[in-house]
Amino acid sequence: MNKASRFKLLLAGVAVVCVALLLAETLVVKVQSTFVRKEPKFYSSPTATLTAGESVTQLSSQAGWFKVRTSQGVEGWIHSSAVQTGKLKVASMDRSMQTAATADEVALAGKGFNRQVEDEYKSRNKGLNFAEVDRMLNIKVSPDELRRFLMDGKLAEFGGAR
């Protein structure tokens, strides 16, 4: 390989790295908590738990799911409805574009109709049954339980679905 083609190869390498940096997207969790899962399926075992505001690096995507790496270095799949997309990595953006994206879930986290407003509302309407709402929120179906249920019932990819 002569000097010129080595230089061209180096340039190409630099270009690939630059493009990769531009494409490397940071996803921010917009739900209270969600799992990073082994496979792109809701009943797949969790590899990590993330809470609102945490960010992960997108590695690839597939039919509504993102393969991501957490700040702890754990890799897995996260569903698109749990994250805010469209925020490019700081390194690849200038400041004006960053501020343009602040009318979003992350910037508004904890604002608006929040716990403080609910508390004020409760103090005005003392008879409301919020205790039962809190109990309702505790009813959960684990990924494992869901997988068994789908399997036993021959649902989704375990049988009946198209």
Add this chain to the structure above:
Amino acid sequence: MRHPQMRTAVFLGGLVFLAAMFMSCQTIKENIGTLTGGKVTASDVEAVEKTTEAVRSSFAEITEEEEYYIGRAVSAMILTQYQVYKNDAMTAYVNRVGNAVVIHSDRPETYAGYHFLILDTDEVNALAAPGGFVFITKGLLMRCQDEETLGCILAHEVGHVSAKHGLRSIKKSRLIDAFRIIASEASKRYAPEKLAQLTDIFEDTLGDIAESLIERGYDRKYEYEADQLSVTTSARTGYDANGLLDFLDTMVGDSSTASGKGWFKTHPSAEDRIGRVRKEISSVSAMPGKNEGRTSRFQGAMKSLR
């Protein structure tokens, strides 16, 4: 800088930049005027300008977290009106069917997830509050013949949540007012006066949703859309969407549900929906069939109800 052309270029560039800055500020000011119908003071405009990037204008911009707080309060209203049917095994079963459907819906994750609860009444009804709080009455469960029907009904309710029908029923003027107050406050803690104003709007917002969800019923087009979402979601889950037809058939000419609250005071007529649902089902290329195993586990779960 030794080149005069370069100096000119920099000067022109600077001018273009300043013009762009000025124009964007102007647009912001105009929009604030339009959004608030011009009823704002100069200091209001100033306050809003400071946080202009956070000004929102429609239900679609309600955050997941705000939707959750709205949903909590709407659910508290429902649970004040109705008693919970305390049956852990049946509640767990309904939640499994519900979650099977949820993960095949257009919006599988919400701020605090989907949760399903049985209401202790013979009324035939199902309700969904924003954010994923889904309620089904014992009376409606008793009408279900199999898991397919239960899945289809829950898919209809999940459809209301995923398409944000509750949030769509909030009057736009209320949202504009709320967004203006929220945008004018930089911190997450509201001062007493702003908190009072925001809570007033919160109460009115809940009133809008309760009126269409509990009292008057959703707009017809939302009911049709939820039926359509039910058919596609059920089929993706592996449920036979004819389960929705089975249920609607039991409601034709049933006068017991025509009065009072319930699916049929608040929904278009059963006959009307059957026609549309049939059409929707025929457009699904390979509809899953019913399954004996599912039907028998449904019957097993229902034993505790009768």
